[in-house]
Structures are given as structure tokens and as C-alpha cells.
Amino acid sequence: MNACLRDLATTGDYDQTEQWALLDRAPTTCHQHHRRFSLTPAISTVHSPSKPRHHPPPSWPLLPPPPPPPPPPRKGYFPKRNEVLELTCEGLAFKGKGVCKVDGSTFVLLCDGALPGERLLARVRRIRRGAFAEAAKLRTLEPHLDAVDAPCPLAADCGGCKTQSLAYDAQIRHKYLQVRELLVNFGKFDPRKLESSEPDAILKPIVPCDEIFRYRNKMEFSFGTKRWMQREWKEEKDDEVVKEEKTGGDVYSLGLHAPGFFDKVLHVEKCLLQSEPADKVLAIVQETWLDPALGLTPYDVHKHVGFLKHLMIRTGRNVNTGTPEVMVNFVTSCYKPELLEPLVNKITKIPEVVSIMNNVNTSVGNTSVGEEEYTLYGKPTITEMLRGLTFQISANSFFQTNTKQADVLYKLIGESAGLKGDGSETILDLFCGTGTIGLTLARRAKHVYGYEVVPEAIADAKKNAKLNSINNATFVQGDLNKINETFGKEFPKPDIIISDPNRPGMHMKLIKWLLEVKAPRIVYVSCNPATCARDLDYLCHGVEDKDLKGCYELKTVIPVDMFPHTPHIECICVLELC
Numbered sequence: 001m002n003a004c005l006r007d008l009a010t011t012g013d014y015d016q017t018e019q020w021a022l023l024d025r026a027p028t029t030c031h032q033h034h035r036r037f038s039l040t041p042a043i044s045t046v047h048s049p050s051k052p053r054h055h056p057p058p059s060w061p062l063l064p065p066p067p068p069p070p071p072p073p074r075k076g077y078f079p080k081r082n083e084v085l086e087l088t089c090e091g092l093a094f095k096g097k098g099v100c101k102v103d104g105s106t107f108v109l110l111c112d113g114a115l116p117g118e119r120l121l122a123r124v125r126r127i128r129r130g131a132f133a134e135a136a137k138l139r140t141l142e143p144h145l146d147a148v149d150a151p152c153p154l155a156a157d158c159g160g161c162k163t164q165s166l167a168y169d170a171q172i173r174h175k176y177l178q179v180r181e182l183l184v185n186f187g188k189f190d191p192r193k194l195e196s197s198e199p200d201a202i203l204k205p206i207v208p209c210d211e212i213f214r215y216r217n218k219m220e221f222s223f224g225t226k227r228w229m230q231r232e233w234k235e236e237k238d239d240e241v242v243k244e245e246k247t248g249g250d251v252y253s254l255g256l257h258a259p260g261f262f263d264k265v266l267h268v269e270k271c272l273l274q275s276e277p278a279d280k281v282l283a284i285v286q287e288t289w290l291d292p293a294l295g296l297t298p299y300d301v302h303k304h305v306g307f308l309k310h311l312m313i314r315t316g317r318n319v320n321t322g323t324p325e326v327m328v329n330f331v332t333s334c335y336k337p338e339l340l341e342p343l344v345n346k347i348t349k350i351p352e353v354v355s356i357m358n359n360v361n362t363s364v365g366n367t368s369v370g371e372e373e374y375t376l377y378g379k380p381t382i383t384e385m386l387r388g389l390t391f392q393i394s395a396n397s398f399f400q401t402n403t404k405q406a407d408v409l410y411k412l413i414g415e416s417a418g419l420k421g422d423g424s425e426t427i428l429d430l431f432c433g434t435g436t437i438g439l440t441l442a443r444r445a446k447h448v449y450g451y452e453v454v455p456e457a458i459a460d461a462k463k464n465a466k467l468n469s470i471n472n473a474t475f476v477q478g479d480l481n482k483i484n485e486t487f488g489k490e491f492p493k494p495d496i497i498i499s500d501p502n503r504p505g506m507h508m509k510l511i512k513w514l515l516e517v518k519a520p521r522i523v524y525v526s527c528n529p530a531t532c533a534r535d536l537d538y539l540c541h542g543v544e545d546k547d548l549k550g551c552y553e554l555k556t557v558i559p560v561d562m563f564p565h566t567p568h569i570e571c572i573c574v575l576e577l578c
């Protein structure tokens, strides 16, 4: 592998999963960026294949016995496309793919659905630049060590809850390990300082979720013309087809997109991630919409005909009573409220439903944001509370999807900001979205300045400030990837900078500006530990080829699990000016 991993992370040439998996094949010195620490193995082995196992042998009543696996390849071996291999999964990469190897080989094969400790049969699908391969799981040979029964019968097919059959303790242990390895390998932080037994250890224990089901306040289901029933991996195929889909033919469906398919929809009757009232809504829509007498048709993404596109269900809270309030949003290809009336009449019988909206989206794209929005029942917004503040949520506004854990996250961000509380400090809230972080801190600050690229989010942030009678917050729309020398002239030097970028992390222009402005403290909130580790490295160790000197010390990193059963990891990192 020739390219520097850090460049790959910046350019997005490889996705993060691939970059991470590549690390244990990477040269130990990057000539451009001079690694300070030798690379530790990127994947922490959680199971030695030679250890005895205590699981009963699996049974596959519906499948013929698997063919004997080929003899294990030796070290230095390189897989061939379509080869069937016996693999051991050693860890999880960032998007939840299993990091697998054949016994005695160091070659990495990424395999969707493989869980740490599992032995499996897989077919090699793609060799990526000769550096690693992607493999499709055929079947489990021996289950993983922390196996639990997935409560959702669709967990294996849906793609939303990739790790539901992994005990929650193991899920968060692997998330923690991913953060640690990325901080060492991408961030070049000394593993001894990250994890020492002293109280000043940088990497803190991962904060788990108290509620690991029913935690999502928003789910978006799609209507489709092709129902996805199940998928089955084929073993004995001499052609290039390794995957067969068993569809129910052109049967209408309402549910979640089958992983990797924009036109096939897995029929979902209930979802254990959404609230119980939201499940009631889904059940009523499911038992009603297929009645031929109603003349409701799903939108066909190939022919661009049909009416129903998406069903979005959001759950908030009445700020006075604390009881759930539900918004249902039908996204349709045109405005025909009379067609939705039978559904509306039934849904309104659910007491928690306070709002039914209709977003009309005439475009051929897959988005759920309509060009026009109509209120079919009740009010156009619902409310939610976060850190004692009230937020009004419309069908299309952004809001943290796990309210309870967002409260925990924001509390930790507040503590990490280390405000004196005397109202003397200026906070800069970069990538502020609808202003939630800045607003939760505003009461203890002199002034909050928020920056965000989406104009609607800025409008919501201003509304939220007003709703909570916060007068010391200014929200500005702007693209933080395109800042120039005028950036920073319109606000005083910040005492604390909060930066919460989305997955690609911060642009080099912003890194450069941060290194120039030298705020005493930065709280970096990240939903992608790979780009987070890269940006922390830049801020602490500098960027040699841009002639930028790092001037921050990494004080703490707190991983927070916001989304159990998914590969997502949030981190709160505190940097102090050296």
C-alpha cells in the first residue's frame, strides 16, 4: 500500500472502515508525516482461535451441510476473487464490518455480518488495491463469543442493527477499542498516556446507553414496489453471482431499504428502536395501506410513478405534561389529501398522535423533504426538552435522534467546556446545527456565536433561542469549509470553541484558523473517530507539509454510545492550549 493513510482519510479515497482495516498492513513510518509511535496492531484480537469454545455447535436445519472448507492458506497468502474461505473474525471496523483473517495469515478480509470471535465461511468478493479484500458471509461455523438472541426477527436482514446479536457489553467494548486504536494509529497519541491507570489518563471509559431499545425519536420508512423478503448467500456458484435475493416479486412493501439496494424494501411491521406509540402508528398504516379499495400506490423509483414515498414518525414530549407526542409525516409525490384520509382517520385514534403532516416531493430523488408541506391533522410541530430547554421540531428539522442520550452527551459537553459560570466567557459553536449545544451553554456564558451551513437549521436555532428567552446567542449561516481571512472578525476571540463537524471532520482551512486563533480550550465533538483522530493529531502535533505547528494538548477523550446495535460512536475530546 503506497498512499499515506492520513491522506486517504482526508481525501475520502477509501472509506473509514477500509482505512482502519488497512492500518495493520500499513508501513510503520509514513514519510510525509513521520509517525511518532510504532503502530500497534489495529485490531485488538478478542479471541484466540486455539482457545476452547463453550458454545453448542450451531445447527442449520434448512440448509445442506456445508462443504469441507479448503485447507488454511499459509502466511503470505493472497486470496482470489470468489474463493471460499474459512475465516475468524477478530474485531469490528468502523462501519460494523467484521475484520477477518484466515488462520496463519495476516491478510485482512472485511466481512459484513461477521462478529468478533465468530468462525465463518465466506466468499471473497473484491480485492481492494491488493491491500485487503471484501468477503460475503456464507454461514457461521462457530458463533461469536458474546452471542445473544437478537430480539428483532429482522436484525440479520435489515442492516440497521448490525450488532443486535452481540451482547451490549461486547458492543461497547469493541467501540472503545476502535477509538483507542484510531487515536494511536491515526492520532499518533502515546497509548501509555491514553490508558494509564492514573486519573489523568486521556481516554475515559465509554459511556453506555441506559436504554438500548426504543431510543430513537425519529424513524423514516419507505414505501416500495419490490418487497425484499430475505437474502441468502449462495455457496455453490461457479459464476460471479454470490448473492441471491429472494424477493416476493413485485409485492408492495413498507419498511426499510434492504442494505445496498435503493429499490428494494424490507417489510417492517414493528421496529424495536422507535417508541411504542410510533410502533402503533406503523402497525395501523401497515394494516390499512395495502387495501386495494383505497387506491394507494407506492412510488416506483424506476418508473417514477406512484403516490406514497416515505412514512416518517417522530416522537417528542409535551413540555407541560412530559407525555409523548407523535408526529406522522407522509411524503408523497403529489398533493392528494383525499387519498390519505382513511389513514389519517385511523391514525388519529392513537392518543399520542398530535400532528399529521404531508410533505409533497415531486422530484425523482429519494429525499423526504417536500417542496410543499401541509398539515393534515393537529399542529405542525412537536416539542422536546433537552437540558431544561424546549425545542420545537418540525417534520424536517434536525434534532438529535436519541433524546435521552443526547441529554447525557450535552451534560458531558457542558462539563468539558469548563465554563467559569460567571458569564464572562465567549463561546464559538462551530457546526451548530439548530443551536442546541450553544443554547444549553448560553445561560453561563457571555455570548454564544454559532456557525452552520444549512440556512433552515440557522432559522431553527434563532427560533429555539427565542423560545427559551436566550438573548446572548448569535447564529450565522456560513460554510466552514470555505472560510477566508475575514472569518473571526465578526466576533471577539473565543474562550471556548465547540466544534461538532459531521463525518468528514474539519477542513484544513478551519484547522489552520484554529491553530492561529489559539482559543484556550476546544471541545471537539465527533461522530467519526477516524477523522476525529486525524484532526486531533493536526491540532496537537501540527501538519508538517502545511508548515503548521500544533499548539494543543489532548486532555480527555470520552467515547459515548448514542446508538446501541449500530457501529456509530460519538466522542467528546477536550484540547487545551499548550
Ligand SMILES: C[S@@+](CC[C@H](N)C(=O)[O-])C[C@H]1O[C@@H](n2cnc3c(N)ncnc32)[C@H](O)[C@@H]1O
Binding pocket: 398, 399, 400, 431, 432, 433, 434, 435, 436, 437, 451, 452, 453, 454, 457, 478, 479, 480, 481, 482, 500, 501, 502, 527
Ligand atoms: C454532527 S451535526 C452537529 C449539529 C449540532 N452541533 C447538534 O449537536 O445538534 C454537524 C452539523 O454541521 C453542519 N455542517 C456540515 N458541513 C458544514 C460546513 N461545511 N459548514 C458549516 N456547517 C456544516 C451540518 O449541517 C450539521 O448541522
